[in-house]
Amino acid sequence: MPYNEIIMDHFSNPRNVGEIPDADGVGEVGNPVCGDMMKFTIKVKDDRLEDVKFLTFGCGAAIAVSSMVSELAKGKTLDEAMQITNKDVAAALGGLPGNKMHCSNLGADALHKAIEDYRKRQAVPVAKTEESGGGCCCSFCDDDFDCPVSSASPGPTCEAKVQEK
Amino acid sequence: MPYNEIIMDHFSNPRNVGEIPDADGVGEVGNPVCGDMMKFTIKVKDDRLEDVKFLTFGCGAAIAVSSMVSELAKGKTLDEAMQITNKDVAAALGGLPGNKMHCSNLGADALHKAIEDYRKRQAVPVAKTEESGGGCCCSFCDDDFDCPVSSASPGPTCEAKVQEK
Amino acid sequence: MVKINLDYGAATPVDPAVLQAMYPYFTEHYGNPHSLHDLGEQPRQAVAAAREKVAALLGAKAEEIIFTSCASEANNTALKGLAAASKSKGKHIITCAIEHHSVLNPLRTLEKAGFKLTILPVDRYGLVDPEQLRQAITGETIFISIQAANPEIGTLQPLPLLTAVAQEKGIPFHTDATSAAGFIPLKVEELGVDLLTLAGDQFYGPKGSGALYVRRGTRLLPLLEGGIQEKGRRAGTENVPAIVGLGEAAVLAREKMAARSSSLAALRDALKEKIFAAVPHLHLNGHPHLRLPHNLHVSVEFVEGEALLLRLNMAGIYVSSGSTCTSQALKSSHVLQAIGLAPELAQGSLLFTLGPESKAEDAPYVAEQLSRITALLRQMSPLYHKYSKGG
Amino acid sequence: MVKINLDYGAATPVDPAVLQAMYPYFTEHYGNPHSLHDLGEQPRQAVAAAREKVAALLGAKAEEIIFTSCASEANNTALKGLAAASKSKGKHIITCAIEHHSVLNPLRTLEKAGFKLTILPVDRYGLVDPEQLRQAITGETIFISIQAANPEIGTLQPLPLLTAVAQEKGIPFHTDATSAAGFIPLKVEELGVDLLTLAGDQFYGPKGSGALYVRRGTRLLPLLEGGIQEKGRRAGTENVPAIVGLGEAAVLAREKMAARSSSLAALRDALKEKIFAAVPHLHLNGHPHLRLPHNLHVSVEFVEGEALLLRLNMAGIYVSSGSTCTSQALKSSHVLQAIGLAPELAQGSLLFTLGPESKAEDAPYVAEQLSRITALLRQMSPLYHKYSKGG
Numbered sequence A, B: 001m002p003y004n005e006i007i008m009d010h011f012s013n014p015r016n017v018g019e020i021p022d023a024d025g026v027g028e029v030g031n032p033v034c035g036d037m038m039k040f041t042i043k044v045k046d047d048r049l050e051d052v053k054f055l056t057f058g059c060g061a062a063i064a065v066s067s068m069v070s071e072l073a074k075g076k077t078l079d080e081a082m083q084i085t086n087k088d089v090a091a092a093l094g095g096l097p098g099n100k101m102h103c104s105n106l107g108a109d110a111l112h113k114a115i116e117d118y119r120k121r122q123a124v125p126v127a128k129t130e131e132s133g134g135g136c137c138c139s140f141c142d143d144d145f146d147c148p149v150s151s152a153s154p155g156p157t158c159e160a161k162v163q164e165k
Numbered sequence C, D: 001m002v003k004i005n006l007d008y009g010a011a012t013p014v015d016p017a018v019l020q021a022m023y024p025y026f027t028e029h030y031g032n033p034h035s036l037h038d039l040g041e042q043p044r045q046a047v048a049a050a051r052e053k054v055a056a057l058l059g060a061k062a063e064e065i066i067f068t069s070c071a072s073e074a075n076n077t078a079l080k081g082l083a084a085a086s087k088s089k090g091k092h093i094i095t096c097a098i099e100h101h102s103v104l105n106p107l108r109t110l111e112k113a114g115f116k117l118t119i120l121p122v123d124r125y126g127l128v129d130p131e132q133l134r135q136a137i138t139g140e141t142i143f144i145s146i147q148a149a150n151p152e153i154g155t156l157q158p159l160p161l162l163t164a165v166a167q168e169k170g171i172p173f174h175t176d177a178t179s180a181a182g183f184i185p186l187k188v189e190e191l192g193v194d195l196l197t198l199a200g201d202q203f204y205g206p207k208g209s210g211a212l213y214v215r216r217g218t219r220l221l222p223l224l225e226g227g228i229q230e231k232g233r234r235a236g237t238e239n240v241p242a243i244v245g246l247g248e249a250a251v252l253a254r255e256k257m258a259a260r261s262s263s264l265a266a267l268r269d270a271l272k273e274k275i276f277a278a279v280p281h282l283h284l285n286g287h288p289h290l291r292l293p294h295n296l297h298v299s300v301e302f303v304e305g306e307a308l309l310l311r312l313n314m315a316g317i318y319v320s321s322g323s324t325c326t327s328q329a330l331k332s333s334h335v336l337q338a339i340g341l342a343p344e345l346a347q348g349s350l351l352f353t354l355g356p357e358s359k360a361e362d363a364p365y366v367a368e369q370l371s372r373i374t375a376l377l378r379q380m381s382p383l384y385h386k387y388s389k390g391g
């Protein structure tokens, strides 16, 4: 199994799956070309996340990440929720495999987008959160060994990184 | 065992080992650099090889070849003995391993040299027999596969042959 | 607990007869085949016998077989060795888009070193067009490398048609037959190939056993240089047990191929029928009938392959996928891209390969679990929700 | 019948504990370490554990170990990989004259491809002079490859002295430790090497198991390209049983090295004493004490090595020789040439390597047979006759 027990738990029994029909905010990230796509819907009451639900097309890590984000976020104020980083999520999951750090770890981004969407609807202007990039990524990025360009077929976002070395 | 039974028999029980003290002719071929050296001494009576003896420094094949040559030659007329070829010797031994065809198969040459020496002493002029070249030789020569120059370290005499292909 | 391996393409167990044949060469007959003394005798004879056996599988001559440590080594040896030996003749190489990485990556390295590479496209079944091959050939073309069968989508190339084109022009033809060997007939004369790669661990032989057939007279420089093992074409002490095992696997393959393949194909067809009946929005990939007998490749719409794979694993069913998430390089399969499969479908791909322990009873359980798991994952799929609303 | 193996350098039997460790990975745990499902789990863990074990033998980190199929592959990977990765830095390579062919031949190929090669001479014991190494280094030097121990004459190089020179200049240093591994301590930090080659079958592990240590940060392009096994540094399905066996052999080597080596050295010294007492005109080759514990190399004057070897074989004694006739390339050993041994002595060379079944009782028998056989062959040696007459 490529994943630890916490991840497998969230993958096998994902919390808060679904789509809130009359959501106050919706956030989507990713696309199926790269293998992961997440849609968060939120319900906000008194500036707090009363409910958070997600739909995820993606690998085990992506589903576990989504589930963990929904749990971390639920009940938090919007400002608190905006503080949740992808790193926090990975940490809460006991760490993600190196090659899944970038690719499947977009849950916080999706949540933030949903919150932004809610705020936009409320016409509270905000600076657009920067996406962490994500997308397809070579598994060697986190590796200390030189990426063997000729043999590893690194993904597009890493090609640059690899050439640099 | 790299050799067949006939060769092993001649190697284990070489016939006619030794040096005839008052030889009528002496023939030497080879040198220790290449691994094989043979010395034939002959006793001639009525134009026949009354006795043939050899000394050989060399591998199993070289010893067996010397032994076989001495057996084939003994009792033959000089002209008959001059007809013995290295190929005949190899055939009589049931065939030599490919890589020993050139290198250790100098027995007939040594015998011919001894006969020439005898004839020279009798002052019968003869055309010098050509040596078959022998010496160190690449094991790939007899092979139909291209000699992998870069890896097989062919011996000097074969380098040309190899390049040709 | 249920354990159903449907990923024999990743690894096969060593056949008990093969292991039995190998065993003495670890201990009793541990000698080096190149030793001149008695300890070399039995290993030497065993390697020679194995060479005959592998040659017989291919209808080749024993001296045309080079033993290697795996298919990747055989491919690298063939491609880099041909390129190095043919530099003076030209610099153009032809291959196709769905080759294994151990063909494509060495060729890309050669491309960086100044060779010209033509990568032929394939149709939606994965087939190379002989006419396109003909048009790709130039006066500079030094060799062609096109696989016998694709390890993912299972498609069999029409090799005789392709090699006929090469032969017309006198161009050496290499085929990577790694996933075909042991399952479909591979007589080199009938195929018309000049070099062929195979590996024992694909057909119940041991890991660490590979072979490269090289037609007599084909020029090739060695990749592993050193001692003169394999007549100077592959240095390194012979892995005698692995070679013996490969030989034994070749014998079994020759004897049992027809029976093996037809029974695997029957099991595979039954499995296909069951899962297509159980799971809606399923797509078959690869050619409908020109395919490996033990291969079934499908795309499950709206869900991602790794999630499927992990859930199936929890149900004791072992499969693989060509999705981005299941490749360590984090790209979806280049094969699925090359056949023009939509990205969403490529992400939901599942590869089933059957093997010695596959049983007819497995199919209903697999279909049932796949149906359950697919439904469950579709419930959390934004793509499926979109489709449901839209439909 | 007597059977005394004194050619363990050619091959060692697999230690029973090693074979036991390997066994389950042929059948029960036959999975592919890269599979994401349960069948990949045990093989993956076993490969990871073996990597730790080999690393521990070298005092290295697990991720610095690349598994290969043999020492030749490791050497080819190291040398060609360093050269390909360092082209922009320079084109000069340094090695020494007594390297194994799997070092020298790849370097000669690089030389043909435009690299400059300096082959350092050795003294009559086979030692490389650190001062000569220093002088050979140029601004263009990209790496140095000098062996840890010579497989024929057994001489151990003063690696720390040699690597100190390389370190001063910041030049990567590779050592082929194939015949040293398992018998002398090889901690990479103490040796100061950046790359190191070893093979399991030299120290009671299986054939088909090799490893290359590559210090973290060392640039190397892969030789076998394809899948991303070994982090992209060596493609090809992991030979799990062989890797497990290598790991186990490394553990045994670490635990038993001191005892093993001192007992082998004692047996070797006794054998040496006996044969020198029994056979006149015998010469010791290699260094008198800086040598492998299980190695004894002599020249028997006036006779040829293959003839000796075959006669010893008939007496149940298995040895090897560096004579012209015993090499398939039909050249006398380049090692013996490099130490300046007279051709006649090189032809009469005998290599004894001791191993797990060597016993003190063997020495008298070996000495007696060697004496008998030498006398017999000298009787038919023209060189001996010349010497006898002359003397």
Ligand SMILES: Cc1ncc(COP(=O)(O)O)c(C=O)c1O
Pocket: C235, C236, C237, C238, D009, D070, D071, D072, D073, D075, D100, D102, D147, D149, D150, D151, D176, D177, D178, D179, D199, D210
């Ligand atoms: C020093 C040395 N290097 C390399 C090798 C090649 O080893 P392998 O046959 O495992 O490739 C040998 C073989 O004995 C050796 O002694």
Ligand SMILES: Cc1ncc(COP(=O)(O)O)c(C=O)c1O
Pocket: C009, C070, C071, C072, C073, C075, C100, C102, C147, C149, C150, C151, C176, C177, C178, C179, C199, C210, D235, D236, D237, D238
């Ligand atoms: C078609 C094909 N070629 C080459 C390979 C590489 O085989 P190996 O892992 O034995 O090097 C594979 C592996 O599955 C394959 O399917």
